Amino acid sequence: MPLCLKINKKHGEQTRRILIENNLLNKDYKITSEGDYLYLPIKDVDEEILKSILNIEFELVDKELKKKEIIKKPSFREIISKKYRKEIDEGLISLSYDVVGDLVILQISDEIDEKTRKEIGELAYKLIPCKGVFRRKSEVKGEFRVRELEHLAGENRTLTIHKENGYRLYVDIAKVYFSPRLSGERARIMKKVTLDDVVVDMFAGVGPFSIACRNAKKIYAIDINPHAIELLKKNIKLNKLEHKIVPILSDVREVDVKGNRVIMNLPKYAHEFVDKALDIVEEGGVIHYYTIGKDFDDAIKLFEKKCDCEVLEKRIVKSYAPREYILALDFKINKK
């Protein structure tokens, strides 16, 4: 029986949208109405998180709902979930994967032997439209936030061109950080940018946030990884933004720039850079802060200790670990 959110019908459309934006709607079941109430199937999530993103009265209930019937040819996920059920249940093989350009990145543990890893790679190569298949060999690590990869099938090349939100990006999955799962977040920021904005992208990588801010007056894109800046320069050309984006290869702590919209996409360590972000942002400006947490409280306390600010928007970007999330908070900085 799926976990459901029971809400008054009048909040239906808005709530459905927020659940989809936060990747919390359980799409295996149909949304059902009874009397004045709607039952929306949801994924396992803390009640506190739901309270803070929904802002309406709701109940959490277990309810029998109809399953969605979809007839289609078997996918990579369906095939491996039958063939490797035990390993999936033990958490050694994941059903989720990333597609970056024409490359696929699978999540298979080191504990799975090499022959089986290659076999799964070949299945992915056949069933997911792509040119090459890799596996995550490590977590993202180090200052550059890059992960080690193992080639499993198809072309053994790590440079690709990824498309999202109407722009294109050169990405080298072995040399720079890039997550296609943040495209929705970049689309959200894109909608907020105005022609008068001066954006400072403190941890720019190959520039997806900077390029998403293409409507701004000027964008300073900073990164400490030389490979990221090299690709960022190619991406600026590819998207014809030479007149707007200034690439800067440096530790952001050494850079002296100012802006009214500051992007801090370094979730694991962003808390160490809040003073620098406050130094960069103009009063009345906005800091887009990304962090890891179980809820939004720590981030809000941290900012409130350092300045007079208000939270304009907060949302779960994606899950990070069981009951831990990558969180996005937009802080308006009233007074430093």
Ligand SMILES: C[S@@+](CC[C@H](N)C(=O)[O-])C[C@H]1O[C@@H](n2cnc3c(N)ncnc32)[C@H](O)[C@@H]1O
């Ligand atoms: C999580 S990645 C985000 C990249 C990019 N914003 C994206 O969405 O693909 C963080 C980036 O911050 C860079 N970085 C880490 N420490 C830095 C520092 N002190 N100064 C500048 N860049 C830094 C890393 O090289 C990495 O590219």
